[in-house]
Amino acid sequence: xxxxxxxxxxxxxxxxxxxxxxxxxxxxxxxxxxxxxxxxxxxxxxxxxxxxxxxxxxxxxxxxxxxxxxxxxxxxxxxxxxxxxxxxxxxxxxxxxxxxxxxxxxxxxxxxxxxxxxxxxxxxxxxxxxxxxxxxxxxxxxxxxxxxxxxxxxxxxxxxxxxxxxxxxxxxxxxxxxxxxxxxxxxxxxxxxxxxxxxxxxxxxxxxxxxxxxxxxxxxxxxxxxxxxxxxxxxxxxxxxxxxxxxxxxxxxxxxxxxxxxxxxxxxxxxxxxxxxxxxxxxxxxxxxxxxxxxxxxxxxxxxxxxxxxxxxxxxxxxxxxxxxxxxxxxxxxxxxx
Numbered sequence: 001x002x003x004x005x006x007x008x009x010x011x012x013x014x015x016x017x018x019x020x021x022x023x024x025x026x027x028x029x030x031x032x033x034x035x036x037x038x039x040x041x042x043x044x045x046x047x048x049x050x051x052x053x054x055x056x057x058x059x060x061x062x063x064x065x066x067x068x069x070x071x072x073x074x075x076x077x078x079x080x081x082x083x084x085x086x087x088x089x090x091x092x093x094x095x096x097x098x099x100x101x102x103x104x105x106x107x108x109x110x111x112x113x114x115x116x117x118x119x120x121x122x123x124x125x126x127x128x129x130x131x132x133x134x135x136x137x138x139x140x141x142x143x144x145x146x147x148x149x150x151x152x153x154x155x156x157x158x159x160x161x162x163x164x165x166x167x168x169x170x171x172x173x174x175x176x177x178x179x180x181x182x183x184x185x186x187x188x189x190x191x192x193x194x195x196x197x198x199x200x201x202x203x204x205x206x207x208x209x210x211x212x213x214x215x216x217x218x219x220x221x222x223x224x225x226x227x228x229x230x231x232x233x234x235x236x237x238x239x240x241x242x243x244x245x246x247x248x249x250x251x252x253x254x255x256x257x258x259x260x261x262x263x264x265x266x267x268x269x270x271x272x273x274x275x276x277x278x279x280x281x282x283x284x285x286x287x288x289x290x291x292x293x294x295x296x297x298x299x300x301x302x303x304x305x306x307x308x309x310x311x312x313x314x315x316x317x318x319x320x321x322x323x324x325x326x327x328x329x330x331x332x333x334x335x336x337x338x
Contacts, residue, residue, distance in 0.1 A: 011054055015062035015086065018052065022088040024096065025073060026191035031082030032113070033184055041103055041186055049089035049096065056080055075197045079190035093191035097203035104185030108175045111168040119160040119174070119181040126151045126177060140173050274298060
């Protein structure tokens with residue numbers, strides 16, 4: 001039986017202790033992170049999360065030993081890329097992912113880096129005067145020329161496609177152009193919580209879209225609850241208001257007198273009575289003195305409105321006549337001067 005070094009046993013024991021004492025366990029990739037920047041990131045996570053680097057086989061052993069208590073945690077072993085490390089925390093994995101993503105900073109490209117998206121040299125002035133740089137730019141495929149005493153890039157140019165490694169020559173040129181296309185930071189590859197492993201694609205959330213989706217779902221649920229008459233804390237007021245409106249409309253349509261409908265029903269009946277009286281007003285003896293007086297009062301109040309309407313119509317006609325005269329005059333001048 002092969003001898004196992006004591007420090008390895010202690011390392012696995014410590015990893016198991018950290019796994020057991022935290023709700024969320026994640027795998028991060030620390031590849032290409034400068035030591036100084038990594039130290040700053042560790043400090044920013046102090047009190048929130050612990051990052052522990054170790055050998056892959058020792059991390060695998062720790063996950064296997066903890067798999068009985070935390071089922072499926074062994075699946076984290078499938079996400080060890082680059083220079084893996086374990087992160088231990090009690091915060092929500094989505095919040096952890098967002099914190100780590102926001103802590104990333106722009107960095108220059110190095111030989112061998114593989115970008116996740118195209119690296120583009122933008123169109124415009126490089127700030128350099130004519131010289132050997134022009135030829136060097138053209139050698140790496142960048143469409144450069146001299147314009148107004150400066151070296152300029154004539155159009156946007158994809159110098160490295162996503163998924164392709166950066167060459168030494170291209171890396172040097174990007175640095176000279178002060179283009180920093182890479183992101184440096186702690187890359188959370190996967191996180192374990194409550195027997196589930198969340199990969200980075202699941203942890204990437206568009207905050208605005210998610211909020212809009214939640215608001216849309218709430219609106220649909222609210223409408224369903226109100227229309228189906230299912231009372232909840234959020235919909236009970238709307239349901240009661242809806243029922244009150246329907247009952248009022250039903251009472252009005254059926255001429256049912258209540259404390260709320262008596263006044264509008266009487267007003268509606270009075271309006272119908274006056275309309276009928278107006279229709280038979282020309283028949284001698286059809287109306288008594290009281291109805292005649294009411295109709296005259298109605299006519300007196302509506303007459304100014306009718307006069308205003310007539311005045312407005314007259315003004316509009318006069319304006320139209322003036323416009324027509326102006327158009328005719330313009331046409332005459334046009335014919336005169338051809």
